Amino acid sequence: MNGNNGETDMNLQKQLFEGERIRLASLDLEKDAEIESKWTQDAGYLRLLDPSPARPRSPLLIKKSYEELEKRAEEKGDHFYFTIRLREEDSLIGFARLYGIHWPIPFALIQLGIGEEGCRGRGYGSEALELLLGYAFQELRLFSVGAHVPEYNPVALHLFEKAGFVQEARLRQSLFRQGRRWDMILFGLLEEEWRVNHG
Amino acid sequence: MDDIFRGQLVRLGSIDPQTLAEAFTRWNRDTEYLRLLDDEPARPRSVNTQKTWIEKELEEGGDLQHSFTIRTMEGDELIGFIGLFEIQWNHGNCWVGIGLGEREYWGKGYGTDAMRTVLRYAFDELDLERVTLSVFEYNPRAIRSYEKAGFTHEGRARQALNRDGERKDILFMGILRDEWKQLQLKEKVHDNIST
Numbered sequence: 001m002n003g004n005n006g007e008t009d010m011n012l013q014k015q016l017f018e019g020e021r022i023r024l025a026s027l028d029l030e031k032d033a034e035i036e037s038k039w040t041q042d043a044g045y046l047r048l049l050d051p052s053p054a055r056p057r058s059p060l061l062i063k064k065s066y067e068e069l070e071k072r073a074e075e076k077g078d079h080f081y082f083t084i085r086l087r088e089e090d091s092l093i094g095f096a097r098l099y100g101i102h103w104p105i106p107f108a109l110i111q112l113g114i115g116e117e118g119c120r121g122r123g124y125g126s127e128a129l130e131l132l133l134g135y136a137f138q139e140l141r142l143f144s145v146g147a148h149v150p151e152y153n154p155v156a157l158h159l160f161e162k163a164g165f166v167q168e169a170r171l172r173q174s175l176f177r178q179g180r181r182w183d184m185i186l187f188g189l190l191e192e193e194w195r196v197n198h199g
Numbered sequence: 200m201d202d203i204f205r206g207q208l209v210r211l212g213s214i215d216p217q218t219l220a221e222a223f224t225r226w227n228r229d230t231e232y233l234r235l236l237d238d239e240p241a242r243p244r245s246v247n248t249q250k251t252w253i254e255k256e257l258e259e260g261g262d263l264q265h266s267f268t269i270r271t272m273e274g275d276e277l278i279g280f281i282g283l284f285e286i287q288w289n290h291g292n293c294w295v296g297i298g299l300g301e302r303e304y305w306g307k308g309y310g311t312d313a314m315r316t317v318l319r320y321a322f323d324e325l326d327l328e329r330v331t332l333s334v335f336e337y338n339p340r341a342i343r344s345y346e347k348a349g350f351t352h353e354g355r356a357r358q359a360l361n362r363d364g365e366r367k368d369i370l371f372m373g374i375l376r377d378e379w380k381q382l383q384l385k386e387k388v389h390d391n392i393s394t
Contacts, residue, residue, distance in 0.1 A: 169354020169371045
């Protein structure tokens with residue numbers, strides 16, 4: 001019951017975690033670990049994702065990492081981890097996260113991956129990024145977010161550029177993959193830049 | 200072979216947690232130093248807290264970091280610390296961080312000498328391919344020092360710091376093994392001419 005006859009500036013009906021076709025959801029420790037373990041058999045996916053050496057990981061190992069993740073999120077509050085699920089099937093297709101949150105600034109890094117091969121190239125990543133940015137700026141009050149993308153990942157470069165991210169730095173020859181060296185691109189997006197298209 | 204822990208003005212020493220913790224506690228009273236050093240909120244910390252932190256870092260760092268104290272060649276005074284961290288062995292890449300807590304040694308080439316010495320360690324001893332660092336835009340003395348040591352500007356995280364109500368950028372710089380080698384050759388030629 002609010003004092004102005006139901007009129008309120010805050011649109012509480014707007015769902016933060018629901019996109020058109022996907023949703024950001026919590027982990028299902030057992031089931032998701034089984035599925036993510038399958039994704040780690042795909043070295044191509046892993047190498048696009050991050051600089052750590054690609055290696056297949058067992059469901060048990062992944063479940064343990066989920067447990068550590070959840071514990072750390074509760075205790076330290078320096079990251080937010082979401083699974084990406086298709087709304088209709090409620091099936092796991094990827095993950096999206098804000099990590100390395102530095103609250104005094106406040107700044108976070110952003111990363112997402114569509115692990116389910118058949119679900120790539122359909123714009124689910126863009127949808128998830130859109131939700132995550134809304135969450136970062138409107139729920140967490142971050143000042144800016146950043147993303148690290150290897151130059152050999154054109155899909156991710158395009159994704160972040162389309163979302164309005166600015167290429168801020170190029171760490172030359174930071175990565176060694178496939179027998180040669182590659183640059184790491186650092187992207188940044190300020191809340192005030194994001195707001196222009198999301199008043 | 201040269202003593203790779205020795206530069207012209209400083210040497211890289213080992214870390215004794217108690218001694219370094221006492222120095223940290225002394226240096227951390229200086230907020231100008233702290234605000235040039237990193238983006239954590241400045242705060243004084245006890246010797247005990249510092250010591251526990253240093254011990255934990257040394258233990259958990261393992262092969263993924265190499266840290267040293269910076270000591271003057273003349274007088275063996277402890278004036279700062281320098282470390283290679285987040286070493287990514289599969290990419291031959293790492294970050295470097297440096298702090299000179301003793302203010303009377305600022306702007307006199309001690310930091311540059313320590314940086315050159317640790318770069319030699321990174322490239323000649325650890326066989327890395329690249330060293331990366333970040334520095335705040337309001338720290339021209341450090342930027343100049345890193346340029347002298349051979350680092351190249353690679354970009355900036357815009358408005359990534361919050362100081363006295365103003366937004367400031369963080370700059371990124373990097374040096375590749377080949378660039379460092381070229382510098383060594385130039386310096387050798389220079390030495391031969393001048394002697």
